[in-house]
Amino acid sequence: MPTEGPAEGPTEAPAVGVVLAGGLARRMGGGDKTMRTIAGRPILDLIVERLRPQCDALILNANGDPTRFAGFGLPVIADSVADFPGPLAGVLAALDWTAENLPGNDWVVSVAGDCPFLPRDLVARLQQARREEGAELAVAASNERTHPVIGLWDVRLRHALRQALVEEEIRKIDRWTARYRVAAVSWPTDPIDPFFNVNTVDDWDEAERAAASVLN
Template identity: 70%
Template sequence: MRADAIPGVLLAGGLARRMGGGDKPMRTIGGRTILERVIARLRPQCSELILNANGDPARFAAFGLPVIADTVADFPGPLAGILAALDWVAANRLDVALVLSAAADCPFLPRDLVARLHQALIEQNAQLAVAASDGQSHPVIGLWSVALRNELRDALVVEDVRKIDRWTARYRLATVNWPAAPLDPFFNANTMDDIAEAERLAALDERR
């Protein structure tokens, strides 16, 4: 399938404990929420976007995206969100084979994220592809095969696998590296100090 035919899921399941709770993607940077920035960066790259979040979906109504909850009960973590997206695509987009996942608290995602991950997947005959920067992998940001969703469900429910890289190690994995200067495109806002740093980086991002 073409890179621009790949849907994306924004993973917004974090509880923002280090920020005092709430939804991290709803924090504001440079007058825009982090989620607005993520949507703006990924919408031109994906066929459509969906949001993975638990709890009341109405709090995200203003963004106009389908909101899907985890399909595995009581499982905290991004793998559950990825599985929910794969299940949604399998039920609603029968011709789609791949799904992009991205953290909804990464406001500076690369403009060539989907294209480069897709290219690496094909060139390396891989089953999965994940992003990296400065030599560090970011496994929550990657391309996932819909065909592997039942294997992922078994890993979560039967084996209690919770770490993404423990699961991806089972498959042919392509890792695509981006430069971390002048800013790391996979910077994510976990603390209030990160929000302050993001304000500074937002000005750099606008010039990229």
């Protein structure tokens, strides 16, 4: 995007990226939103292109048959908490996967599976804000509002998150993150909000119109 800096490679603090695609996409008639196309390409393909260079590893959180994503070459991890409790379950699954498979990585960056225009400096700026503000977590923002699903998570908080999900039945991200110091990082929204998410058919049409000037 013209408002972004150059593409960023892995940051000083290793981070694993997770695309959260565990939702039911009811407003889009069901199915996998990540597999719907924009400019002839699946949304997931656009996300991977932007996020993979910023992370040490990239995984996909999705429920159901993982083979439907085989063409993307990503590890697919399902929620470890039953009954689709929301994006926090996907974050927990990613934290657990990272602790088990990449124990030297203390950070996970989560993104929504319906955001095709993610900034190429997402991870670097979240990490920088966390360090500078002495925060425990970081979250993306634009247009004067935060996007709780797009954030930086400390792997060491996975046990606390599991307790909140299972024992306290917390589902809203903001309710859980309010317990910690959170740095918010804002991005410009010209020519389009980089965290624009495709939730409805109208959103899909808007994304198609914007794609020519945003994608490269």
